[in-house]
Amino acid sequence: MVRPVIEKVGIGAVQAIEEAGYQFSLFVESLYWLIVGPFLQQPVRLRIIVSEMMKIGVLAIPIVVLLSFSNGVILALQGIATLKDFDAESQVIPGIAYSVTREFGVLIAGIVVAGRSGSAIAARIGSMQMSQEVDALRVMGIEPVRFLVAPILVSMLIMMPILTLFADTAAMIGGGLYSGIVLSLSLTTVLDRSFDVLVLYDVMQGIYKSLVFGLLIALVACSNGFSVTGGAEGLGRATTRSVVMSIAMIVVADMVFTYFLTR
Amino acid sequence: MNTAEQHSPQEPIIEVDGLVAYYGSRKILDDVSFDVHGGEIMVIMGGSGSGKSTLLRHLLALNRAVSGSIRVFGRDMGDVSSRELHRLRQRMGVSFQNGALFNSLNVEDNVIFPLREHTLLDDNTMRIMARMKLEVVNMAGFEKLMPAQLSGGMSKRTALARAIVMDPNLLFFDEPSAGLDPVVSADLDELILRLRDAMEVSIVVVTHELDSAFRIADRILVLDKGKVLVIGSVDDVRNSDNERVQNLLNRRSEDVVVDPDEYMHRLTDELTGL
Numbered sequence: 001m002v003r004p005v006i007e008k009v010g011i012g013a014v015q016a017i018e019e020a021g022y023q024f025s026l027f028v029e030s031l032y033w034l035i036v037g038p039f040l041q042q043p044v045r046l047r048i049i050v051s052e053m054m055k056i057g058v059l060a061i062p063i064v065v066l067l068s069f070s071n072g073v074i075l076a077l078q079g080i081a082t083l084k085d086f087d088a089e090s091q092v093i094p095g096i097a098y099s100v101t102r103e104f105g106v107l108i109a110g111i112v113v114a115g116r117s118g119s120a121i122a123a124r125i126g127s128m129q130m131s132q133e134v135d136a137l138r139v140m141g142i143e144p145v146r147f148l149v150a151p152i153l154v155s156m157l158i159m160m161p162i163l164t165l166f167a168d169t170a171a172m173i174g175g176g177l178y179s180g181i182v183l184s185l186s187l188t189t190v191l192d193r194s195f196d197v198l199v200l201y202d203v204m205q206g207i208y209k210s211l212v213f214g215l216l217i218a219l220v221a222c223s224n225g226f227s228v229t230g231g232a233e234g235l236g237r238a239t240t241r242s243v244v245m246s247i248a249m250i251v252v253a254d255m256v257f258t259y260f261l262t263r
Numbered sequence: 264m265n266t267a268e269q270h271s272p273q274e275p276i277i278e279v280d281g282l283v284a285y286y287g288s289r290k291i292l293d294d295v296s297f298d299v300h301g302g303e304i305m306v307i308m309g310g311s312g313s314g315k316s317t318l319l320r321h322l323l324a325l326n327r328a329v330s331g332s333i334r335v336f337g338r339d340m341g342d343v344s345s346r347e348l349h350r351l352r353q354r355m356g357v358s359f360q361n362g363a364l365f366n367s368l369n370v371e372d373n374v375i376f377p378l379r380e381h382t383l384l385d386d387n388t389m390r391i392m393a394r395m396k397l398e399v400v401n402m403a404g405f406e407k408l409m410p411a412q413l414s415g416g417m418s419k420r421t422a423l424a425r426a427i428v429m430d431p432n433l434l435f436f437d438e439p440s441a442g443l444d445p446v447v448s449a450d451l452d453e454l455i456l457r458l459r460d461a462m463e464v465s466i467v468v469v470t471h472e473l474d475s476a477f478r479i480a481d482r483i484l485v486l487d488k489g490k491v492l493v494i495g496s497v498d499d500v501r502n503s504d505n506e507r508v509q510n511l512l513n514r515r516s517e518d519v520v521v522d523p524d525e526y527m528h529r530l531t532d533e534l535t536g537l
Contacts, residue, residue: 128365131361131363132360133364135359135363136365138325138352139352139357139435140376140380140381141348141350142380143345
């Protein structure tokens, strides 16, 4: 009875290690092409990076701003309701500033990018794999990692911190507006108080995490795309898996990083 | 019929020796050996599951051989560095079964794509070159269409234009006639013949279409269950006394003798409580 379970766990563990190894190899190969590519007349094309930045970052700004603004308001609602018991409602302002810059801004940006771009990247590479477009690239002497993965990786590493800053700002405005109304303060006063308590390291905590999240989303999405087999059903499975894995990895990575960054 | 003798038999462009390939534990290719000469059209023919697509993937160095060797342009494909493979691939053109056009690019940009990646030509020159190749494959006027707007024949012709845009020395076609009506298929065959004559290129065609194979081939290699049944001219293949070859040529299904014990084993294998 126990043996099949152990076998399944073992097979799962081996597959997970294989997958992690594959993702790491995608990362190393992307770095290779970014650094060595220009000397081999095979650069990672700037126009593709810009196009990916547009898709991954610029088009995600409205939804990131909306969700972050709402999150800021929610934090203010919960904060004021909780702090009322201790007669410390005014402390909601630094509370929001810390939690947004260190935690929630980057988390919302990460989850939105994982949901939007993680699935889109996996689906795009997966459908290219199915229709032999990836093979076509290879036989044309164009390395798929240089052409497909490296631009996505660079775009993620540029756009995730930018989206995080947008998310931080929107959440602080959202929380600030609500707190201001309840505490009879102007938004400028609330934001001034927020910036008084914040130090650069608070914002940088979010930025460091955003780089890790961007890396994870890019590698998980690309590896899932390249491993598509089994037609449309396989493509759907890989797309879903990409989103679920990205979000799960983001949250776990967040926990680990928060542990080290707050020590 | 096109005989290899019409073209100067030079050094082989492709030399395959004792190629063995597996998918998992299943042997797909078993000791396959042949060569392709300069300016020759070699047709690799066989039914479904004969291993011809796997053979093509090995020739393109998309899969690595378990044993045996593949030499293309005199270089061992199992032993070349990635830089050399990159250079070798620039001398090859491939037309995939369904075209494998990039769906996000229009016809013209698909054809320009290899030029953009491998040359430093200015944009106008690349466009002129792409349009020249589109003229060759009768796709002039369709430059701005997206792949989703093309018929099967148009996709294949566009893929062909993309395959020849770098003026390769070696062209591969995967099932050029598959999914096309007989007239379009015949047009494509004529196009392949014209290309060979105009570009002096060696061509490897993988197909299961007999009419197409006989129309364009200088030599035919017949694969069956991963083994080479016969290699020779069109007449050699037509006159082969191999029963499997004749079955394939005459579209006869093979009567498989069923061993009752083996049949029962297959039905009950891995079932418990029996």
